[in-house]
Amino acid sequence: MMKEWIDEAEEVLLHTYNRYPVVFDHGDGVHLYDIEGKEYLDFVSGIGVFALGYNNKEYNDALKGQIDKILHTSNYYYNVPAINAAKALTKASGLDRVFFTNSGAEAVEGAIKTARKYAYLKDGSTDHEIIAMEHSFHGRTYGALSVTGTPKYREAFQPMIGNIKFATFNDLESVRAQITDKTCAVIMETIQGEGGIYPATKEFLEGVRALCDEHDILLILDEIQCGMGRSGYLFAWQEYGVKPDIMTTAKAIGCGVPVGAFLMTEKVGKASLTAGDHGTTYGGNPLGGTAIAEVLRQFEVRDIPGHAKEVGAYLYEKLEEIKNEYDVVTDHRGKGLMQGLELNTEVAPVINAALDAGLVLINAGTKIIRFLPPLVIEKEDVDTMITVLKEAMKSL
Numbered sequence: 001m002m003k004e005w006i007d008e009a010e011e012v013l014l015h016t017y018n019r020y021p022v023v024f025d026h027g028d029g030v031h032l033y034d035i036e037g038k039e040y041l042d043f044v045s046g047i048g049v050f051a052l053g054y055n056n057k058e059y060n061d062a063l064k065g066q067i068d069k070i071l072h073t074s075n076y077y078y079n080v081p082a083i084n085a086a087k088a089l090t091k092a093s094g095l096d097r098v099f100f101t102n103s104g105a106e107a108v109e110g111a112i113k114t115a116r117k118y119a120y121l122k123d124g125s126t127d128h129e130i131i132a133m134e135h136s137f138h139g140r141t142y143g144a145l146s147v148t149g150t151p152k153y154r155e156a157f158q159p160m161i162g163n164i165k166f167a168t169f170n171d172l173e174s175v176r177a178q179i180t181d182k183t184c185a186v187i188m189e190t191i192q193g194e195g196g197i198y199p200a201t202k203e204f205l206e207g208v209r210a211l212c213d214e215h216d217i218l219l220i221l222d223e224i225q226c227g228m229g230r231s232g233y234l235f236a237w238q239e240y241g242v243k244p245d246i247m248t249t250a251k252a253i254g255c256g257v258p259v260g261a262f263l264m265t266e267k268v269g270k271a272s273l274t275a276g277d278h279g280t281t282y283g284g285n286p287l288g289g290t291a292i293a294e295v296l297r298q299f300e301v302r303d304i305p306g307h308a309k310e311v312g313a314y315l316y317e318k319l320e321e322i323k324n325e326y327d328v329v330t331d332h333r334g335k336g337l338m339q340g341l342e343l344n345t346e347v348a349p350v351i352n353a354a355l356d357a358g359l360v361l362i363n364a365g366t367k368i369i370r371f372l373p374p375l376v377i378e379k380e381d382v383d384t385m386i387t388v389l390k391e392a393m394k395s396l
């Protein structure tokens with residue numbers, strides 16, 4: 001049955017993904033079920049999206065209630081769910097102004113436009129530069145791709161947007177070396193995701209913040225993957241005590257509804273984008289607003305970041321044991337429920353064997369297994385995952 005659907009999919013979908021041979025049908029808690037009824041333990045959560053797990057009743061009810069009222073108005077009018085979502089987001093982040101988007105890439109686009117407009121209003125010039133990081137990932141649209149540090153993603157689509165320079169993540173001197181009087185922003189993930197699960201060091205993040213302050217450069221932190229509780233803090237930068245001028249968020253903020261946002265301080269908000277500068281049809285619609293407000297409500301009352309921190313520490317312990325036990329494992333990194341295990345060989349056989357055995361895992365690059373479970377995962381689920389992972393490692 002799955003086989004027929006997969007064959008049909010390959011006839012009609014553009015082949016931009018090498019998909020795993022599974023057709024998921026529904027989910028419950030931390031488990032997914034395919035259309036043939038097989039159960040899987042999920043350690044991917046749709047790439048860091050389903051933080052609250054699947055089939056969360058209060059979340060579903062909130063969305064259903066909104067569906068029966070209205071799904072969309074327009075950004076030319078106000079709607080209560082979006083106002084509630086913006087209030088919750090600004091309160092949780094300590095940032096002051098929100099613009100809602102439909103995706104992460106779109107949030108990055110908005111952040112870049114904000115930084116350039118801010119610099120433009122300061123000196124009137126139109127050749128400002130942005131410093132981005134090698135091995136970073138910010139999305140597939142042109143602005144986001146232009147600041148993405150993997151050359152093979154950019155190569156065939158040149159030219160990118162201009163005046164982007166790359167520095168080495170966690171190497172402060174490499175950032176300093178790229179600063180000129182044209183630099184308007186530094187953009188980076190607080191914990192690099194696609195690039196291989198590399199957390200920023202405290203010295204690096206503090207150093208970049210200080211450099212930005214010194215030169216009136218805006219610090220843009222991309223929290224699309226590492227944010228929303230995954231690191232053990234609502235936003236990963238909160239652990240470092242380093243506050244960005246602009247932040248992007250998406251993925252888990254909607255827990256399944258396609259939404260994102262970029263936020264900024266009042267200082268940036270009042271001296272950058274203004275009426276007519278930026279827009280979106282769907283961004284900030286009542287359905288998305290309902291999703292964000294409900295996700296943040298549950299995060300607060302259930303202390304989801306605290307739970308992620310606790311179970312994340314347990315996961316860390318267990319993956320350290322794997323690292324010590326297996327010679328093929330060369331490194332283990334991450335924070336909270338965002339961790340990576342690096343092997344000296346390709347991880348695809350392990351991920352395929354795990355999938356056969358009912359465990360969903362994903363890679364980051366070819367040699368890193370990435371662990372991004374729903375944040376409501378429990379220690380017993382970690383134990384189950386470790387047992388299946390050990391079995392799957394035999395495929396190497």
Ligand SMILES: *Cc1c(COP(=O)(O)O)cnc(C)c1O
Nearest residue numbers: 103104105137138139193224225
């Ligand atoms: C996924 C991701 C993006 C892009 O988000 P989309 O919703 O896929 O456009 C941007 N930045 C980071 C860090 C991501 O992980």
